[in-house]
Amino acid sequence: MARVDVLVIGAGIVGLATAFHVKQQCPSCSVALVDKHPGPGHGDTGRSAASFRAFFYSRTNMALAATSIAFYRSIQEKEGFDLGMRFIGYLFLLSRDQYRAVEPVLQELRRRGLGYRVYSPEELEEGLGLRTRLRGDEEAELMELPDVEVGVLAENAGIMRPERLVEYYSSRITEMGVKTMYGTRVERLIVEPEEPLGLSYEPLPWQRARVAGALTSQGEIRADVTVVAAGAESPALLDPIGVDVHAKPKKRQVFVVRASSPGLQRLLHAEGFNKHGIAPFILLPKGVYVRPAPEDNAFWVGTSDHLGRPFRWEPDPQPEEPFYTYGVYPVLRSYLPAFEGARPAAAWAGFYDESIDGQPVVFSEPGLVVAAGTSGSGIMKADAVGRIAAALALGRKKATLYGGEEINASILGTRSRQIEDEKLVI
Numbered sequence: 001m002a003r004v005d006v007l008v009i010g011a012g013i014v015g016l017a018t019a020f021h022v023k024q025q026c027p028s029c030s031v032a033l034v035d036k037h038p039g040p041g042h043g044d045t046g047r048s049a050a051s052f053r054a055f056f057y058s059r060t061n062m063a064l065a066a067t068s069i070a071f072y073r074s075i076q077e078k079e080g081f082d083l084g085m086r087f088i089g090y091l092f093l094l095s096r097d098q099y100r101a102v103e104p105v106l107q108e109l110r111r112r113g114l115g116y117r118v119y120s121p122e123e124l125e126e127g128l129g130l131r132t133r134l135r136g137d138e139e140a141e142l143m144e145l146p147d148v149e150v151g152v153l154a155e156n157a158g159i160m161r162p163e164r165l166v167e168y169y170s171s172r173i174t175e176m177g178v179k180t181m182y183g184t185r186v187e188r189l190i191v192e193p194e195e196p197l198g199l200s201y202e203p204l205p206w207q208r209a210r211v212a213g214a215l216t217s218q219g220e221i222r223a224d225v226t227v228v229a230a231g232a233e234s235p236a237l238l239d240p241i242g243v244d245v246h247a248k249p250k251k252r253q254v255f256v257v258r259a260s261s262p263g264l265q266r267l268l269h270a271e272g273f274n275k276h277g278i279a280p281f282i283l284l285p286k287g288v289y290v291r292p293a294p295e296d297n298a299f300w301v302g303t304s305d306h307l308g309r310p311f312r313w314e315p316d317p318q319p320e321e322p323f324y325t326y327g328v329y330p331v332l333r334s335y336l337p338a339f340e341g342a343r344p345a346a347a348w349a350g351f352y353d354e355s356i357d358g359q360p361v362v363f364s365e366p367g368l369v370v371a372a373g374t375s376g377s378g379i380m381k382a383d384a385v386g387r388i389a390a391a392l393a394l395g396r397k398k399a400t401l402y403g404g405e406e407i408n409a410s411i412l413g414t415r416s417r418q419i420e421d422e423k424l425v426i
């Protein structure tokens with residue numbers, strides 16, 4: 001039987017960041033990190049589209065993303081550890097009605113100093129080969145695709161390589177002495193009374209119960225604090241002990257389209273949006289996104305479906321070809337004719353760990369910290385989430401985000417949530 005001060009379950013980006021910040025703030029603490037996979041980052045972290053943006057209305061959302069992005073940037077620029085971050089921008093393509101609805105929000109963001117640029121339909125046609133006027137196109141009308149009136153380019157945004165961020169955190173925690181145990185599955189969490197009396201059925205309702213560690217495929221690991229950072233699988237560990245994470249897994253898919261035609265080459269290397277001479281991350285009306293992947297000479301495309309897509313976790317999620325053919329492709333080629341006839345060369349699927357408001361869920365119970373519910377933005381927020389989870393694991397009321405901003409460590413709790421609505425919803 002092993003014993004540590006802090007046991008972290010899950011070596012995805014959230015568990016890695018948590019282990020890193022626990023050890024950094026408490027060098028004398030013994031910390032173990034376990035994952036059922038043979039190495040770190042093999043869960044949804046390795047299946048992400050890896051885009052980021054510090055362009056949100058909710059101050060919490062902004063604080064989580066902006067400070068994490070600033071931390072990653074410092075790793076890349078000051079420590080010289082390449083995370084593949086490219087600030088190519090995040091382009092929202094908006095219909096007239098959408099623009100009217102978000103204009104006050106954008107003005108408020110401008111007042112707060114957030115940089116963005118506005119593009120006219122003509123500039124978008126010229127720069128991206130975008131079709132902005134779809135009226136009269138029968139298929140587009142059937143899909144109720146609106147004309148594009150405005151492009152809004154968020155500047156502090158881009159793409160990165162999450163596997164490099166995984167490498168960064170995992171090499172740092174190894175140097176700092178975190179014990180990593182890969183290929184180790186947690187079967188269940190151990191719940192015990194604080195003062196065991198040796199009675200049957202313990203913990204009895206009148207006893208103070210706590211999580212005392214986990215039973216794993218390598219035996220029992222006992223801990224003062226156990227952090228569950230098991231991503232979309234967190235409910236499988238927490239439901240049996242009566243703790244609700246209020247987040248559920250929903251399948252998400254990414255399709256890789258090679259930039260093999262001259263039209264797609266022109267789009268990939270679109271000028272006028274950033275200093276890299278690469279197209280920005282593009283969000284089309286109806287939620288279809290186009291993420292340039294210049295290192296693969298390709299685009300990653302996808303969308304998030306809602307009604308009809310079940311909340312269900314599967315061990316080996318598979319991409320669905322008809323989802324591309326009938327769901328993504330018709331929207332894609334309507335706005336960007338360069339995609340006409342384009343078929344995916346590869347694809348993968350993973351899960352969004354969807355919380356009720358799209359924000360991470362981080363809270364504590366006796367002997368337990370939960371850090372999950374990252375809802376499709378866990379890469380861009382992981383460092384801040386890790387700092388908050390670490391603060392809770394170390395019994396602190398406040399967490400210090402990168403850059404020095406202090407945040408209430410219970411802000412992302414299920415009962416103590418204090419989050420403004422995200423008004424930049426497009």
Ligand SMILES: Cc1cc2nc3c(=O)[nH]c(=O)nc-3n(C[C@H](O)[C@H](O)[C@H](O)COP(=O)(O)OP(=O)(O)OC[C@H]3O[C@@H](n4cnc5c(N)ncnc54)[C@H](O)[C@@H]3O)c2cc1C
Pocket residue numbers: 009010011012013014015034035036037041042043044045046047048049050051052184185186187229230231232233234237252253254349350351352353371372373374375376377378379380381
């Ligand atoms: C298709 C797709 C696109 C995305 N795009 C973006 C994006 O553009 N930008 C962005 O910021 N985010 C994006 N995300 C979301 C992002 O990938 C996640 O929010 C993030 O990776 C979650 O990290 P995590 O550490 O919580 O979970 P994971 O990376 O899934 O890590 C959890 C770990 O826990 C381990 N584990 C679970 N149960 C057990 C157990 N019983 N015993 C031992 N180990 C266990 C798993 O093996 C896994 O390694 C996307 C996600 C998907 C699926």
